[in-house]
Amino acid sequence: MSEEFKLEIVNPEKSFLSKEDVTEVLIPAYEGDMGILKDHISIISFLKPGILKVFSKSGEDKYYVEDGIIEFKDNTLSILTSSIFSLDKIDRSYVSQSLSDTEKLLSKEDLDDQSRFLISQKIDVLKSISSN
Amino acid sequence: MASLDDLKKRILSVKSTQKITKAMKMVAAAKLKRAQENAEKGRPYSEKMNNIILNLSNGISDKENAPKLLAGSGNDKVHLCVVLTSDRGLCGGFNSNIIKKAKAHFSKITSEGKNLKIITVGSKGYDQLKRQYNDKIVNKISFKESKNINFFDAEKVSKIIIESFQKNEFDVCTIFYNKFKNVITQIPQAQQIIPLKSSETGNDNEKDNYEFEPEEDEILSNLLPKNISTQIFKAMLENSASEQGSRMSAMDNATRNAGEMVDKLTIQYNRSRQAAITKELIEIISGAESL
Numbered sequence: 001m002s003e004e005f006k007l008e009i010v011n012p013e014k015s016f017l018s019k020e021d022v023t024e025v026l027i028p029a030y031e032g033d034m035g036i037l038k039d040h041i042s043i044i045s046f047l048k049p050g051i052l053k054v055f056s057k058s059g060e061d062k063y064y065v066e067d068g069i070i071e072f073k074d075n076t077l078s079i080l081t082s083s084i085f086s087l088d089k090i091d092r093s094y095v096s097q098s099l100s101d102t103e104k105l106l107s108k109e110d111l112d113d114q115s116r117f118l119i120s121q122k123i124d125v126l127k128s129i130s131s132n
Numbered sequence: 133m134a135s136l137d138d139l140k141k142r143i144l145s146v147k148s149t150q151k152i153t154k155a156m157k158m159v160a161a162a163k164l165k166r167a168q169e170n171a172e173k174g175r176p177y178s179e180k181m182n183n184i185i186l187n188l189s190n191g192i193s194d195k196e197n198a199p200k201l202l203a204g205s206g207n208d209k210v211h212l213c214v215v216l217t218s219d220r221g222l223c224g225g226f227n228s229n230i231i232k233k234a235k236a237h238f239s240k241i242t243s244e245g246k247n248l249k250i251i252t253v254g255s256k257g258y259d260q261l262k263r264q265y266n267d268k269i270v271n272k273i274s275f276k277e278s279k280n281i282n283f284f285d286a287e288k289v290s291k292i293i294i295e296s297f298q299k300n301e302f303d304v305c306t307i308f309y310n311k312f313k314n315v316i317t318q319i320p321q322a323q324q325i326i327p328l329k330s331s332e333t334g335n336d337n338e339k340d341n342y343e344f345e346p347e348e349d350e351i352l353s354n355l356l357p358k359n360i361s362t363q364i365f366k367a368m369l370e371n372s373a374s375e376q377g378s379r380m381s382a383m384d385n386a387t388r389n390a391g392e393m394v395d396k397l398t399i400q401y402n403r404s405r406q407a408a409i410t411k412e413l414i415e416i417i418s419g420a421e422s423l
Contacts (some may be wrong), residue, residue, distance in 0.1 A: 013170065082358075
């Protein structure tokens with residue numbers, strides 16, 4: 001019991017996932033990947049495109065996220081995201097579609113460094129998903 | 133007096149109208165249930181988002197350099213009003229209530245000598261406003277094609293708003309929608325989204341010590357556009373639940389009125405039929421007597 005905390009993932013439309021027995025979450029945070037364990041300090045950060053890993057008693061789950069905000073407080077981790085997909089159920093055609101769309105975006109000239117970084121991140125992750 | 137045949141026809145036509153309104157009421161009831169569920173499911177997201185924003189804006193040390201979406205552009209000259217209405221009619225006072233609220237706001241703004249810009253979402257709002265405010269409407273958006281309310285639609289609206297804010301096309305943005313209280317009551321709401329009203333911030337009784345990664349202002353400038361989408365999405369969800377609720381009670385009333393009308397017409401029909409029979413009898417009897 002002592003090593004577990006609560007995880008809530010919410011979409012704008014609905015609550016995506018709620019789990020009480022989470023032991024560790026690996027988050028693709030904006031300034032680098034971050035592992036969250038119980039009794040982490042209260043933190044607010046946001047996500048870059050990447051793979052979110054959730055470790056719990058019942059096993060390990062992986063999700064692909066595109067953006068979102070995380071808040072950790074009182075041993076509850078809330079993740080607010082508008083685009084999250086379970087890696088087991090992800091639609092291959094969606095991945096390739098999204099990949100080609102994002103690559104088109106990258107070829108535009110007027111990008112600032114920040115969005116260029118986010119886009120290339122997204123491409124890397126999507127490529128690694130589709131190669132699996 | 134109308135002839136028997138005419139009365140019969142009228143009764144029939146009222147009855148078939150009643151059938152239609154009854155069916156519409158039932159459809160609205162089914163849709164209402166879904167819309168209500170959606171509105172409830174969407175609540176945690178917007179609540180959490182609000183909390184985080186409040187925490188962040190409390191944590192910001194110098195308010196001078198706060199992002200413009202939070203603090204405003206410093207002016208109060210041009211007001212943008214986003215009026216969210218439905219795409220379909222026959223829903224009682226639903227659209228008129230929003231429009232009434234919005235028009236009161238419009239005349240207040242113009243009487244203060246400020247500029248007014250309007251964006252309408254939903255075709256009914258545009259229809260009602262175009263006569264009086266056609267030159268003020270800068271954009272009209274309609275989501276007739278999308279069956280359900282989804283977040284992408286809300287994002288489209290907020291993108292338009294944010295882009296025009298960044299071009300300094302307005303200073304204050306207010307959205308108008310109906311808040312769903314219950315099936316009978318929907319409250320028209322005016323909510324200011326740019327700059328963010330800090331009235332709810334109040335006295336921060338518990339100041340949370342958060343660690344921010346990256347810095348507060350960077351998170352805020354990322355979060356605020358998302359918050360606008362969220363607020364609009366919330367308004368759209370509330371609106372759709374209100375629309376169905378309003379339509380349901382309007383159609384319920386219509387069905388009841390049609391029922392009353394059928395009763396009245398039936399009595400009239402029976403009376404005139406009886407009168408005709410009596411008249412015929414009198415004619416026969418008086419004819420027999422005269423022989």
